Each structure stands twice: as structure tokens, then as C-alpha cells.
Amino acid sequence: MYVVVSFAILLTMCMALARALLGPTVYDRVLAVNMFGTKTVLLLAVIAFFYGRTDFLDLALAYALINFIGVLAVLVFIQSSRDRSAAKVRGDG
């Protein structure tokens, strides 16, 4: 029963990876990483049940936290690098 779900999630991860490779703008890649992260959380939960080791759900929770923080960090840094290059073009900073 878990095989079908894990197969679907693995296929979606491949698609997210394809989007990360293809995406023309950097925001496409950030979207792909975010999607990959949430699919990883799901896959961790499904495999934990599949192996019968349900005390591994802590990893899924930690991973969900880290994914969120990672995406916000990327967005802050992209914005600040644009601000910095815009400031350089303007001549100050």
C-alpha cells in the first residue's frame, strides 16, 4: 500500500528536480526547492511507516522546519543582493 504513494512522491521529486534544472529565472528554482522539501517530508513519513519505525517522524518535522527557513533565507538574500547591485548602479553604498 505504501509502495504506490512512495512511487508517486518519487516521481514528483524527479519533476521538481527537472524544474530546478530548467527554470529560467531563479524564482523557478526556489519554487522547485520548496516543492522538493515538502515532498521529502511526505516521503520521510511514508517510509517511516513502511519500515515500521514510527519514531522516525521527528526527522519529518525537523525537515519541514528547515525547509521553511531555507526558502525564506534564499528570498532575503536574493532581495538584498538586488538592493545592493541597484545601490551600486545608483552610486551610493
Added chain:
Amino acid sequence: MVIDALSWLLLTSGGLFVLIGGIGALRMPDLYTRMHASSLTDSLGPMLVLGGLALQTGLSLETLKLLIILLFMLITGPTATYALGNAAAVSGLTPAAPDLEDN
């Protein structure tokens, strides 16, 4: 027996929605439409999959952990999407105009 069948149904439909989200992220023409595809299914897919898993163990600590994971994903998913959409819009990325050439 009934619980197993219901759990199987929830898991499979969750997997189907996750797959739909993946196909949408790959085939949609523009960043905003891709975000739409992936973020909606990132809320619904985990709800179904984690709900299906929770039915397997009944009322126990694992169900509580699964509910916490689900709650966390439901809170942070839309927030991350909002931040991403905002960053893209502020940096000047416009949605692709639909093709209105004919008729």
C-alpha cells in the same frame, strides 16, 4: 478492514494530487501558474497522505506527531508561497500574457 480500505483510498488520492502538482509545476507556462499548481497541491496532498497514515495507527503518539507535522506544513506552505510571489513581483517579473491574437 474498513480502516485499511479508507487509509488506502486517502493515501492513493494524496499521491495522485502530489503527482498532479508535479506535472503542473513542470508544464505550466509561467512562474505564477507554476506556483499556483505546486502550492495548492502542497496543502491538499499532505492532508490526504498524512491523514491516511494517521488512520493506520489509531489514537496514539504517532497520530499526534503526524497532526503536528500537518499543521506545520499548512502554516508554512502558504507563507513561503506568499513570500516567493511577493519577491518575484517586486523584482519585476510579470505574468505571461495570454495569447489573444486570434478572434
Added chain:
Amino acid sequence: MLVIFSLFLLSMLVVTAIAIIRSEDLFSAVMLSGIFSLLMALNFFVLDAADVALTEAAVGAGISTVLLLGALALVPNRERNSRRKRYTFVYLTTLSAIVLAISYASFDQPRVGDPAAPVHQHVAPWYLEKTPELIDIPNVVTAVLASFRGFDTLGEVYVVLTAGIGVLFILGNSRTGVLPRRREPKLTSSLKNHLIPRVVGRMLIPFIILFGLYVQFHGEYGPGGGFQAGAIVAAGIILYALLEGEGAALRVLSPYVLVGLAVGGALLYLGVGIACMLLGGAFLDYSVLAADPVKGQQMGIIVIELGVGLAVTGTLLSIFHAFAARDQ
């Protein structure tokens, strides 16, 4: 089933690695390396190594991505065009020869999980047999890491501390010494103006820190321990720094506190070892810490894991502030 998982995960890993090397835009390389860390964490998980998977996810996918982005803010965005064409043939031939040699050697490896494999023959059965008797905690990985191989872990904590010291010496502000000066950075965080991430983030930070403490003290019973907990708590404080600006995070935990945490954690670990010597046992022999040797072992493990967690938190946050405070 393991074969199908591994097939997918490992082929995605190869594709990601090739894409990281070939991409010229460094931001996308950082994104892809985040995906690489996730895939490695999944690989470890599929091979039933939960502690390692948790550490890889927390440190590799979270903290490393943030630190790489901090470094990227200081350098130009695209890779400098090097003269690639000339020796490509030599590199490719050497690489193919190495890959073929390793593939040929891998046919001699025992199957995954084979009980007759040499790696399961020597100390592993002894650890599995002696842990309930000598230490009596359910997670054998923590028992091995903290007690049977405690000296190794002491070395690891000092390596983490040394890395932090190295970064502070290189990136510290040269006018004020090695610690970042307490001042408002010129370009504040762009998320300060957006209400939704700020509210959601502020709601989540106490839970993240609470979860870090849970992972810290639950390390004896399930996957967890000091390294993972330190990374998770550091990630929570980094979230605060991203949302409210780096100056606010420096006011919450000043650089002196961070250095104090890092050094204090490392000294705590060393202090436990010395206390064991003073009480009559060998260095890092926790059995002498209490009247009952098993209780002594458990107490020793809790205290040194706390030391590890403090050291890792302090070091990661010092490194983050050293990157983020520089040249704003």
C-alpha cells in the same frame, strides 16, 4: 523495495551533482546543493540511519544553504569563465578510469544488510549486547557516540569550535577585533516590511526552539542528540535574524554570549571528562559519576550532549553573524 528507492534517489543525486558543476549562475548552484543535501538525507534514511539523516537534513539543507548564500552575497554572481576546453579530455579519461575501477571493486561488496558482512562481525555485536547492560538507553547510536567512543566526539566538538574560531578570525571586523560590532546594518532585511512572514515566523520561533530542546534531550530514546539540536536551535535564531534584521538578532544574543556558548559547551564536555578523572575513574569514564554505574553513564551522556548542543549552537550562530554582518 530498497532497490527501487535507491535507484531513484541515487540517479537524482547524479543528475543534481552534474547540474551543480555545469551551472554558471551561482545562485542556482546553491539551490541545487540544497536539493543535493536533501537527497543525501533521504539516502541515509532509506538505509535506516536516522541520526545521520537528521544531522544531514538540519545542517546540510538548512544551515549550509544559509551560509553559502551569505558567502554569495559577498562575491559576484556568476562563475568566472575559466579555460575549460584545453584539458577536458585528460580529466574525462581519468575520471572514467576511476569510476570504472570503483564499479569493478563494488562487485565484491556484501549485500546491504547482510548479517555475515565483516562490518557486522567485530565490535558491532559487542556494542549491541553491552548497551542494555552497561548503559541501558534504547538508542545504541547515542550510546556508542557518547560513551563507548566518547573521545572521538570530544574531538568533533573541538573541530566545530576550531572552525568557528577560524571563521571569526578571517571575517571579523578588523577595526573592532574578531567579534562583529554591534550596529545596525545598512541594508536591513527585506522581510521586515511584509506582515505575513513576520507574524507567522514570530509565532513559530518558540516552537522551533522547543523542538530543538526536545531533540536534544530525546537523543537517548530516538534519533537526536547534541549536533542535531544545536543546528535546529541555530536555525530558529537565524529565522529571527532573517525576519527582524540582523541587528535585532545581535541584540537578543550578543556576540559575546554566542562565543561564550561555544566555548562553554566545549569546556563542559572536557569538564565532565576531568570530573571523572577526579572521582577516580579514567578520562571520560562516566560510571564513576554516580553510585550506580548505569545511572552514572546516563548522567554523563546527558551532560556531554548538552555540551555538544551548546557548542554547535554558539558556533553556527557566530559563523552566521560573521557572514551576515560583513560589508553591508
